[in-house]
Amino acid sequence: MSKLLTDLIEALRCLPGVGGKSAQRMAFHLLERDRERGQRLAQVMAQAMREIGNCSRCRNFSETPVCTLCASSSRDRQVLCVVESPTELAAIEQATGYRGQYFVLLGRLSPLDGLGPEELGLDRLAERLAEGEIEEMIIATNPTVEGEATAHYLAQLARAGNVRPTRLAHGVPLGGELEFVDRGTLAHAFGSRQSLD
């Protein structure tokens, strides 16, 4: 097989979920049927890798110093939602009707990996809380051990800044069957049962 084609197949494997077989299929597909869109993809990808940085206010991906979401005048400035990564920000934007601001940690507290408050930009977060506009901080870190530890730390930070911290509700997922819910979640949901009155 041609050297360049082998290189392309190898390079495509950096995409998540793409192994040798899929990479080969993708390379052949582009070369046989879709060179124009392949060219366009290559160009957009190079530009994105080069130019997309992080918003200086919320640390989300942005090619401008301040992202469109932070710059928007139609977003509620009293509520701030803290997430671990841009992926979670996108998920919340797509699933909920949330109209407030965000802050992206780009990680979670994990001293063993060298991720402390500084790496997560918590000094900048404290500054934003000190501005006095924010009234509620929604802590939307992942419900993992490290995410919970981070949430605990963030709650303290919020209280120190006179901001009310809130956390996403835990419980039984919608549309599931109790039989298949894991024990920890079921126990939590049972303990936090809510009155229907």
Next chain:
Amino acid sequence: MSKLLTDLIEALRCLPGVGGKSAQRMAFHLLERDRERGQRLAQVMAQAMREIGNCSRCRNFSETPVCTLCASSSRDRQVLCVVESPTELAAIEQATGYRGQYFVLLGRLSPLDGLGPEELGLDRLAERLAEGEIEEMIIATNPTVEGEATAHYLAQLARAGNVRPTRLAHGVPLGGELEFVDRGTLAHAFGSRQSLD
């Protein structure tokens, strides 16, 4: 979401088997964790789309006028295998111990799609047969209606050039159960049963 990020997600959808969700996951993965390999992929992809052409002898993908396989002195020049596309050539190279030459049609006879003998390079194939080196032509077009029609045409071409045409064997796939083999294949395998003596 940033314009450039939206563009990247949209562009990634040109890859086969990649929908909106996967494209978003790929874009975030590259930006968060693998910018260097993303840069490299963009660069290799642009180069491949621009520089990979077709071998002037076998019409397979090649960035040189004559591909390494055609230029190789260790391949058998008496046998020529005709396939529809580079994908099938790669499959045969990977699965079999075939050491002969190839010819890639880059399509199949399909008058409704404007694919006639000229588009498939059959004039060039006839020239190669006329060189007199080739003794056997293995016709490995797909076992579809159009592939069979193409095989029929190719067999005539081979006979006209005094070359022996052969076709891949049809039958029951290895490792399958007869119960699940389609009726056409089973009937064919039954009719072409072979003596075990």
